[in-house]
Amino acid sequence: MKLCIFCSANQNIDPVFFEMTHELGEWAAKNGHSIVFGGHDAGLMHAVSKAAHENGGQVIGVVPRKIEEMGRLSPYLDVHIPTENLTDRKDLMMLQGDAFIVLPGGIGTLDELFTTAAAATLQYHQKPLILWNMKGFWNSFIACMDDLQQKGVIRGEWRNGIKVVDTLDEIKDLLG
Known part of the structure; x- marks a missing residue:
């Protein structure tokens, strides 16, 4: 299965998020799953790609031209899919991914989450969309969605389309 990961490219976030993200990448690789992600060399993107790569997993980066121009391309890519912009990136990530896992992130991660969720509501795909609420990171978002x-x-x-989980074990259960 190709697991599409939406997550932060920032370094200055809770160190536990990096540990949990590493566990996801390691588990994915050891269970034959590929990682599809935004191709950046920092933050949780770096953590998941490095963990998957170091454990023998395939890492697929869908990378906007601007990230390459900034010199921020991940060193762990097995497959490099260049894109012109973020819209192309999201379209290709949705096509590549068999399931989507949303980790802590900011505006870009929310954009990916909402684009993927909206596409599912219109039946463009019926793929699992999982929101990993690491240490309650998404609690405010969940409250907003409930409101x-x-x-x-x-x-x-909304929870029928976006499955909220708190642990990696719950992700494993959802993905079978």
Whole structure:
């Protein structure tokens, strides 16, 4: 399975997030799963790609031209898919991924999460979308989504399309 990982490229975040992300990359590789990610050489992107690579997993980077121009390309890519911009990147990541796992992140991660979730609501894909709520990182987001649900602006139950988990074991269970 190709696991598409959406996550932060920042370094100044909780060190435990790096440990948990490393465990995800290691587990994925040891179980024959490939990692699809944004191709950046920092933050949680670096952690998951390095862990997968060091444990024999395939690492696929879908990389916008700007990241390459900044010299921030991950050294752990087995497959390098260049893109012109972030929209192309998201489209290709959705095509490449068999399942999506959202780790802590900021604006870019939220953009990827919402694009993937919206695509699922319109039946462009029926792939699992998992929000890993590491140490309660996404609690405010979850509360916001629950509030939007309660106000009636989200059709259906949002948790049917975005599975919220707290542990790697829950991810393993969801992915079989």
